[in-house]
Amino acid sequence: xxxxxxxxxxxxxxxxxxxxxxxxxxxxxxxxxxxxxxxxxxxxxxxxxxxxxxxxxxxxxxxxxxxxxxxxxxxxxxxxxxxxxxxxxxxxxxxxxxxxxxxxxxxxxxxxxxxxxxxxxxxxxxxxxxxxxxxxxxxxxxxxxxxxxxxxxxxxxxxxxxxxxxxxxxxxxxxxxxxxxxxxxxxxxxxxxxxxxxxxxxxxxxxxxxxxxxxxxxxxxxxxxxxxxxxxxxxxxxxxxxxxxxxxxxxxxxxxxxxxxxxxxxxxxxxxxxxxxxxxxxxxxxxxxxxxxxxxxxxxxxxxxxxxxxxxxxxxxxxxxxxxxxxxxxxxxxxxxxxxxxxxxxxxxxxxxxxx
Numbered sequence: 068x069x070x071x072x073x074x075x076x077x078x079x080x081x082x083x084x085x086x087x088x089x090x091x092x093x094x095x096x097x098x099x100x101x102x103x104x105x106x107x108x109x110x111x112x113x114x115x116x117x118x119x120x121x122x123x124x125x126x127x128x129x130x131x132x133x134x135x136x137x138x139x140x141x142x143x144x145x146x147x148x149x150x151x152x153x154x155x156x157x158x159x160x161x162x163x164x165x166x167x168x169x170x171x172x173x174x175x176x177x178x179x180x181x182x183x184x185x186x187x188x189x190x191x192x193x194x195x196x197x198x199x200x201x202x203x204x205x206x207x208x209x210x211x212x213x214x215x216x217x218x219x220x221x222x223x224x225x226x227x228x229x230x231x232x233x234x235x236x237x238x239x240x241x242x243x244x245x246x247x248x249x250x251x252x253x254x255x256x257x258x259x260x261x262x263x264x265x266x267x268x269x270x271x272x273x274x275x276x277x278x279x280x281x282x283x284x285x286x287x288x289x290x291x292x293x294x295x296x297x298x299x300x301x302x303x304x305x306x307x308x309x310x311x312x313x314x315x316x317x318x319x320x321x322x323x324x325x326x327x328x329x330x331x332x333x334x335x336x337x338x339x340x341x342x343x344x345x346x347x348x349x350x351x352x353x354x355x356x357x358x359x360x361x362x363x364x365x366x367x368x369x370x371x372x373x374x375x376x377x378x379x380x381x382x383x384x385x386x387x388x389x390x391x392x393x394x395x396x397x398x399x400x401x402x403x404x405x406x407x408x409x410x411x412x413x414x415x416x417x418x419x420x421x422x423x
Contacts, residue, residue: 103360138381155365168330198323298365
């Protein structure tokens with residue numbers, strides 16, 4: 068055997084171990100650069116440090132629990148919205164759908180003099196039907212999701228106001244706090260656990276469970292592969308047997324389920340619902356998902372990133388208050404974070420593709 072055919076000499080002992088370790092570090096760096104939530108984690112750390120410095124009450128345990136609660140109310144919706152965006156679509160009706168879900172529960176229970184759990188169950192069915200309607204209309208008409216869900220947004224907004232005024236005579240529902248089943252429903256959707264001076268809201272648990280389930284779906288199931296494939300190139304996905312129609316309808320129903328959870332929390336927290344609420348919240352969910360690494364073009368993102376994005380906005384909304392600033396700056400922060408996140412996510416994606 069010639070020298071040209073001989074296998075390369077391998078360093079022995081520690082030298083070999085050191086070489087492998089260096090390769091491992093490079094591989095880890097590449098994996099981290101390819102993670103969609105990288106930018107949001109860095110941004111969350113920066114926002115946390117910033118408000119820790121400028122707002123003295125921010126680091127108090129009670130303040131942090133309030134931040135987590137604010138984050139969870141956004142995060143419950145941001146997680147399924149992130150999956151929908153990974154699948155290449157949007158839902159502009161998500162904010163008012165939350166209120167629709169709460170109104171259905173409240174008015175059905177009150178008007179039918181039924182146990183509040185009956186209203187909760189009816190609300191679940193109707194809300195899932197709204198999500199299925201969005202997905203079915205999208206896949207049948209081939210219209211952009213922006214147009215489909217914008218139409219649903221206006222229809223739900225009108226129905227919320229119209230039906231509430233028709234039934235109750237005002238823009239708010241009647242209280243259902245004295246009805247059977249209210250306290251048990253409140254325990255599931257709007258209770259809290261007190262640990263010393265800190266209140267842990269049940270929405271935080273809902274949020275964490277949804278993040279875990281969504282992450283498992285994306286990374287450990289066939290459906291997760293379908294979501295990424297549909298968002299990357301729907302025609303190519305269909306050509307290799309991916310059920311594109313069912314996947315997109317399922318994603319919209321996932322958003323609807325989260326809207327139902329959020330709506331029930333809203334109802335059982337305040338006993339009554341203002342029918343005009345919810346308008347504009349859909350942008351919070353989309354921005355949180357975008358800040359968390361979801362590309363507007365689909366095919367890239369993570370549920371964990373969306374949760375971190377929601378946490379950033381939870382910190383900002385309460386940090387501005389603790390710093391005693393004008394709350395109008397929060398809207399500026401939302402816009403700035405959206406632009407920065409979009410630029411950063413595009414750069415991370417480009418670097419990941421170059422290193423692949």
